[in-house]
Amino acid sequence: MLGPHAPVATPEQLAAAREAREAYRGGLVAPTSGVAHGLVQANLIAVPRDWAFETLLFAQRNPKSCPVLEVVEPSADGRVEPRLAPGADLRTDIPAYRVWRDGELVEEVADATAAWAEQPLVAFLIGCSFTFEAGLADAGIPIRHQELGTNVPMYRTARQCEPAGRLSGELVVSMRPIPADRVADAVAISGRFPAVHGAPVHIGDPGSLGIADLGAPDFGDAPEVREGEVPVFWACGVTPQAAIMASRPPFAITHAPGHMMVLDVPDAAYAA
Amino acid sequence: MLGPHAPVATPEQLAAAREAREAYRGGLVAPTSGVAHGLVQANLIAVPRDWAFETLLFAQRNPKSCPVLEVVEPSADGRVEPRLAPGADLRTDIPAYRVWRDGELVEEVADATAAWAEQPLVAFLIGCSFTFEAGLADAGIPIRHQELGTNVPMYRTARQCEPAGRLSGELVVSMRPIPADRVADAVAISGRFPAVHGAPVHIGDPGSLGIADLGAPDFGDAPEVREGEVPVFWACGVTPQAAIMASRPPFAITHAPGHMMVLDVPDAAYAA
Structure with missing residues (x-):
């Protein structure tokens, strides 16, 4: 509150x-x-x-x-x-x-x-x-899905959430491709908003999150990751939907x- | 978690x-x-x-x-x-x-x-x-109730919590007398622990919290506030007990x- x-x-x-x-x-x-x-x-x-x-x-x-x-x-x-x-x-x-x-x-x-x-x-x-995207944009960090007019790509991961009674499910993440020299800034800026997911949960290496194909998100639109960009993953509020699907x-x-x-x-x- | x-x-x-x-x-x-x-x-x-x-x-x-x-x-x-x-x-x-x-x-x-x-x-x-008391003590800020071997004084206040269904009640605070030149340090140190009440909710002027007599706490033992010390109030986990009493x-x-x-x-x- x-x-x-x-x-x-x-x-x-x-x-x-x-x-x-x-x-x-x-x-x-x-x-x-x-x-x-x-x-x-x-x-x-x-x-x-x-x-x-x-x-x-x-x-x-x-x-x-x-x-x-x-x-x-x-x-x-x-x-x-x-x-x-x-x-x-x-x-x-x-x-x-x-x-x-x-x-x-x-x-x-x-x-x-x-x-x-x-x-x-x-x-x-x-x-x-989306809350911290304004902060990223204000710092000159490109928000690819906004540029393209598409929906942010979201992925179900291999990481299980802590269950609560009958509710369980895997972590869902959103992904933004960030230029390698701005990843640290993106961490710092989003980290200032712990109440809206905060800093990334994972940077680079989609495979270790259990994401086989970055081009095939479970929710949202396929991303465009350009030369010199790193996929950066944030915990996503669609996670409860995955829990509903699972539970x-x-x-x-x-x-x-x-x-x-x-x-x-x-x-x-x-x-x- | x-x-x-x-x-x-x-x-x-x-x-x-x-x-x-x-x-x-x-x-x-x-x-x-x-x-x-x-x-x-x-x-x-x-x-x-x-x-x-x-x-x-x-x-x-x-x-x-x-x-x-x-x-x-x-x-x-x-x-x-x-x-x-x-x-x-x-x-x-x-x-x-x-x-x-x-x-x-x-x-x-x-x-x-x-x-x-x-x-x-x-x-x-x-x-x-009590979690941030270690930090206060490590910074040389005296913890009076520990010095005296008494219980920390706690007070029901005139400030109402946000109700939730059938549960409502007033905010309860704990109080520590802090030397005036260390109050800012006490704010900074406790502010580093938002998950355990964080920074004080009130500093000085017990009357405006609805506390008529600092010497008569609602829970714990009477404090000893010395010359040059200011009463500093932190939100207290006894608040749910006050909600039980009220609800x-x-x-x-x-x-x-x-x-x-x-x-x-x-x-x-x-x-x-």
Whole structure:
């Protein structure tokens, strides 16, 4: 929970965030990397109430991949309004959702209101590495998937998370190709944001993470790694989705990878 | 959850921790401040399973007072063994326990095995400010309650925590009188340990925290504030006990304030 003295967004940033959410509410489906520059974005996972403790415990035991920014329960009128984006609604304001039954992806929708009405859910907003991308970009480090207008590539790894009750699964990572002479800067800059995945978990050598083919990500789009660039891997907030695929809770709603919840708080609020 | 490369304790430290826990298991009741110098100590709160989600959520929403180090459930044979102290048992290895019914303290015991057998409980180990006392002492900052051989003074404040479902309550703080010319050092040193309360929440002016009489703490022993010293207040892991008093869950077991669980991990494992 942010304290009363946490940094706040500028009016321009807030306007950009609200405009983006309004567009998503209206049906726009697009990755959010680079949207509302300087504001925090979040992964969503919503589970039935009797899975809430294990989900929160899974996050507590795997803080690098699952940093919890907020836990949100519906209000009496059904709205699911996060304090980190007053006036927003988690059921409609994300560009794309995935609906899961027994661990199977059954539907991808632009509006989750109907799915959300099925049963009482507890929603978790998990930090997203898009948060520190603004810092990387400000330091002149290229963000390839933004340049190309594609989604960041994400990979399931051979590294198991710490389980929590019925929930277990492997670590998911996002990858950005970074020029070799800027890797140390990328470590330092992302390391200043421990609440949104922090420093990379792995640099170079995809094979030792169990990634056989960098060109075939499990989520997002294929990357373009250029001469002189090193693949740098960060823990990814899609990790809870992998846990759902592995652990098969009866029902869940998540964001679609790369299509995040844009919040009203500046990245600086989560800087160490 | 600590990673595989976290700093580990020295054999001497481990021997001191095991000796202390063995003495407590044998019936010794004494405050643990200063015990097993350089190792982490923890607050305990154990609640019925249907209060576990709200307790973990309360901690997530109030991380400064309730930093969760580990969540422990009993194994099949009833043992409650934390990974942070392999071989230990949370039911016996703390010097003194408090048993709560409907928010009322009904018993203080040296062995919680019988109470623990009543119903399935989920135990939370919460960081403790004793952890950074070693750093303060190493920097030559006097720890008054250690000098006097008393328990650290703790106070309920007028500041409300963020509630979580049925759980709410006020912030509890621990207080150490610090020489005015060392207060900044005490801030810097404790600030390096965000996982165990971190920097002070308040310095000087007890009245504005709602503390009417520094000489009458709500938990622990009365302090001795000397000429030239300033009262410095840190968020305290007794905060969940205040939430129990305010929120009245049907049953709970906690440590007795100042009588902590001594763990096997060095303070450095939680340094930022």
